Amino acid sequence: MAFSISPSPRVRRSPFFEATVADGVVSFTPYNHMLMPTSYGDPQAEYDRLINHVSMWDVSVERQVEIKGPDAGKLVQILTPRKLEKLQPGKGWYVALCDHRGVLLNDPILLMLDSNRYWLSIADSDVLFWARAVAGERKLDVEIFEPDVSPLAIQGPKADDVVGALLGEEALQLKHFGFRGMNLQGIPLMVARSGWSKQGGFELYLMDGSQGSHLWELVKEAGQPFGIGPGNPNPSERVESGLLSWGGDTDDQTNPFEVRMERYIDLDAPDDVIGIDALRRIQQQGVKRHQLGVLFDYDEKFGLYDRTSTVNYKGDEVGAITAHAWSPRLQQNIGLALVSRTVGAGDSVDIILPDGIKTSGKLCDLPFI
Amino acid sequence: MAFSISPSPRVRRSPFFEATVADGVVSFTPYNHMLMPTSYGDPQAEYDRLINHVSMWDVSVERQVEIKGPDAGKLVQILTPRKLEKLQPGKGWYVALCDHRGVLLNDPILLMLDSNRYWLSIADSDVLFWARAVAGERKLDVEIFEPDVSPLAIQGPKADDVVGALLGEEALQLKHFGFRGMNLQGIPLMVARSGWSKQGGFELYLMDGSQGSHLWELVKEAGQPFGIGPGNPNPSERVESGLLSWGGDTDDQTNPFEVRMERYIDLDAPDDVIGIDALRRIQQQGVKRHQLGVLFDYDEKFGLYDRTSTVNYKGDEVGAITAHAWSPRLQQNIGLALVSRTVGAGDSVDIILPDGIKTSGKLCDLPFI
Numbered sequence: 001m002a003f004s005i006s007p008s009p010r011v012r013r014s015p016f017f018e019a020t021v022a023d024g025v026v027s028f029t030p031y032n033h034m035l036m037p038t039s040y041g042d043p044q045a046e047y048d049r050l051i052n053h054v055s056m057w058d059v060s061v062e063r064q065v066e067i068k069g070p071d072a073g074k075l076v077q078i079l080t081p082r083k084l085e086k087l088q089p090g091k092g093w094y095v096a097l098c099d100h101r102g103v104l105l106n107d108p109i110l111l112m113l114d115s116n117r118y119w120l121s122i123a124d125s126d127v128l129f130w131a132r133a134v135a136g137e138r139k140l141d142v143e144i145f146e147p148d149v150s151p152l153a154i155q156g157p158k159a160d161d162v163v164g165a166l167l168g169e170e171a172l173q174l175k176h177f178g179f180r181g182m183n184l185q186g187i188p189l190m191v192a193r194s195g196w197s198k199q200g201g202f203e204l205y206l207m208d209g210s211q212g213s214h215l216w217e218l219v220k221e222a223g224q225p226f227g228i229g230p231g232n233p234n235p236s237e238r239v240e241s242g243l244l245s246w247g248g249d250t251d252d253q254t255n256p257f258e259v260r261m262e263r264y265i266d267l268d269a270p271d272d273v274i275g276i277d278a279l280r281r282i283q284q285q286g287v288k289r290h291q292l293g294v295l296f297d298y299d300e301k302f303g304l305y306d307r308t309s310t311v312n313y314k315g316d317e318v319g320a321i322t323a324h325a326w327s328p329r330l331q332q333n334i335g336l337a338l339v340s341r342t343v344g345a346g347d348s349v350d351i352i353l354p355d356g357i358k359t360s361g362k363l364c365d366l367p368f369i
Numbered sequence: 370m371a372f373s374i375s376p377s378p379r380v381r382r383s384p385f386f387e388a389t390v391a392d393g394v395v396s397f398t399p400y401n402h403m404l405m406p407t408s409y410g411d412p413q414a415e416y417d418r419l420i421n422h423v424s425m426w427d428v429s430v431e432r433q434v435e436i437k438g439p440d441a442g443k444l445v446q447i448l449t450p451r452k453l454e455k456l457q458p459g460k461g462w463y464v465a466l467c468d469h470r471g472v473l474l475n476d477p478i479l480l481m482l483d484s485n486r487y488w489l490s491i492a493d494s495d496v497l498f499w500a501r502a503v504a505g506e507r508k509l510d511v512e513i514f515e516p517d518v519s520p521l522a523i524q525g526p527k528a529d530d531v532v533g534a535l536l537g538e539e540a541l542q543l544k545h546f547g548f549r550g551m552n553l554q555g556i557p558l559m560v561a562r563s564g565w566s567k568q569g570g571f572e573l574y575l576m577d578g579s580q581g582s583h584l585w586e587l588v589k590e591a592g593q594p595f596g597i598g599p600g601n602p603n604p605s606e607r608v609e610s611g612l613l614s615w616g617g618d619t620d621d622q623t624n625p626f627e628v629r630m631e632r633y634i635d636l637d638a639p640d641d642v643i644g645i646d647a648l649r650r651i652q653q654q655g656v657k658r659h660q661l662g663v664l665f666d667y668d669e670k671f672g673l674y675d676r677t678s679t680v681n682y683k684g685d686e687v688g689a690i691t692a693h694a695w696s697p698r699l700q701q702n703i704g705l706a707l708v709s710r711t712v713g714a715g716d717s718v719d720i721i722l723p724d725g726i727k728t729s730g731k732l733c734d735l736p737f738i
Contacts (some may be wrong), residue, residue: 003394003397004372004395005373005397031382099501129502130498130502134506136643306378306380
């Protein structure tokens with residue numbers, strides 16, 4: 001069943017909205033009080049462009065939380081259990097934000113603009129509230145706000161060709177998660193080598209919301225020779241690549257160790273970091289769950305589900321499948337499982353799909369590809 | 370243009386989802402990481418049922434943030450600048466949650482279950498994060514979580530008839546914003562005389578998500594003789610009645626004084642209440658904006674907009690229209706304005722609609738009806 005979305009000022013319009021409509025967007029998902037395009041009507045072509053060519057995405061829903069002021073560095077360290085002393089201006093790091101229980105609140109990219117200015121490029125939760133509460137309670141001298149910044153992603157093996165044609169050598173010299181300020185025909189951008197796929201590419205952080213259509217057109221034009229077309233964070237590719245979707249793959253108990261984020265947690269981070277005590281305790285007492293892949297014994301190609309599947313092992317419920325996808329490259333249905341550590345890669349499990357159908361599968365390590 | 374919504378486990382399913390689909394829901398709006406029905410295909414009939422008969426709404430998106438434990442009372446007072454000493458178990462109060470700047474974060478109903486247990490029945494923002502941050506930073510002894518509680522609203526002049534037939538005299542004795550625990554054929558409910566309309570009615574807080582369809586059917590059956598049908602928080606009625614939509618009618622600078630919430634702010638609330646200093650300062654220095662109604666000089670019936678209109682007075686921009694609606698009772702286009710206090714009721718203003726059309730209107734006091 002297809003349902004439509006009612007317009008509301010409570011759900012903010014992307015600067016790229018008109019351009020995506022002109023390019024034939026057919027569906028959206030809500031994210032950070034905005035709407036993100038999820039298809040332009042041809043999922044196969046969208047997947048193919050990302051894997052073999054190049055794709056352009058309206059990911060303005062990746063909102064920035066800007067933290068600015070004399071205590072900005074202090075606050076970002078308090079907010080994340082990853083030691084930040086080696087983070088440099090012009091570099092982004094993937095970080096966990098945890099609450100006092102050590103539960104994951106968001107998994108943003110932290111971009112250091114300078115020693116007194118940072119952006120948290122966030123997943124789908126109100127980090128603005130969290131950061132403001134902590135800053136207010138600790139009486140830190142910072143301003144925290146959502147700036148006029150909206151990323152447009154260029155992803156796929158030919159992304160370098162497009163960005164080279166558009167922005168030149170300067171952009172191509174960026175290393176993974178590196179970024180720099182650039183100007184494209186009067187459009188102010190922060191250009192980063194990043195993006196929510198494993199196919200490589202860039203994100204152009206548009207810093208003037210009035211120029212969304214203009215930027216979209218310029219990218220489209222530069223990408224024409226390389227077969228660019230519109231797309232979106234791809235539900236099959238991201239499961240194949242094992243990328244985390246906060247709020248989908250996580251629940252209100254999930255800690256970073258359960259979802260393969262241990263290398264972003266420094267247990268010797270300062271004692272005033274929120275959640276660090278809880279994370280040390282969790283690590284010491286033993287982590288209860290882990291995220292694995294699952295290869296389904298189920299032939300009919302999955303569509304999208306709005307609920308999780310139940311996973312049973314030898315008659316006992318051991319967790320859930322949080323994401324289901326048809327993998328065009330594996331020619332198989334695959335998924336992401338959040339399950340008890342009593343089961344592991346290689347174990348066969350029974351699965352009850354959201355619509356009640358019973359099937360089975362085998363757990364495996366991530367990523368798939 | 371109608372766009373569809375992609376299913377995602379990140380966007381949670383309402384317990385009433387299947388029932389609303391069976392009853393012909395056609396559109397939704399995202400709200401608190403869920404979807405709320407916004408129409409069943411006949412807006413006129415939906416309005417008429419609410420104003421003249423009785424309507425039933427899936428408002429499970431009004432999530433509860435439960436605060437429980439020895440410091441629960443202490444925390445809820447810290448979170449709201451309304452003195453709570455006279456709040457009694459079984460009573461709900463409309464409250465403002467403000468940040469340290471005095472900016473409105475949410476406008477929930479605070480329900481006191483007992484002296485150690487409260488629900489915040491929230492508008493569309495992650496209050497869970499805010500409350501947890503404050504509790505964690507102040508080391509309060511509380512648990513904060515989202516319980517399995519999903520309101521179904523029964524609204525309209527015949528709501529008492531329906532609820533009387535369904536739940537008897539006990540429910541009808543409830544006063545405005547009073548609530549009590551009840552059991553309906555094995556379905557655990559918290560029954561409250563409340564709801565997001567000025568037409569009177571109840572909210573049945575379903576406390577077992579597996580029984581959504583069952584409850585929906587029972588309400589539908591009991592309402593049959595009174596002409597009940599499905600509906601939703603009504604965009605025309607709520608503008609006529611001047612009800613606030615947080616995130617739509619407010620922005621990241623809005624304080625409670627600007628949106629007619631002054632009677633829910635006690636400036637002599639305890640000094641450890643978040644935002645109280647800022648609110649005292651704002652009050653002393655003078656509030657800059659206010660919320661008024663606007664009667665449009667524009668005849669073509671408004672549909673729904675996803676953006677605000679610009680308001681100009683004698684050539685100067687003075688604010689925005691945050692909500693636009695056709696009023697069937699006034700037979701006129703009306704709206705809610707958030708404007709500078711340099712203009713007031715009776716002033717004629719120039720308005721630029723979101724689609725660029727220029728028109729005009731007259732400011733007026735709220736509510737319209």
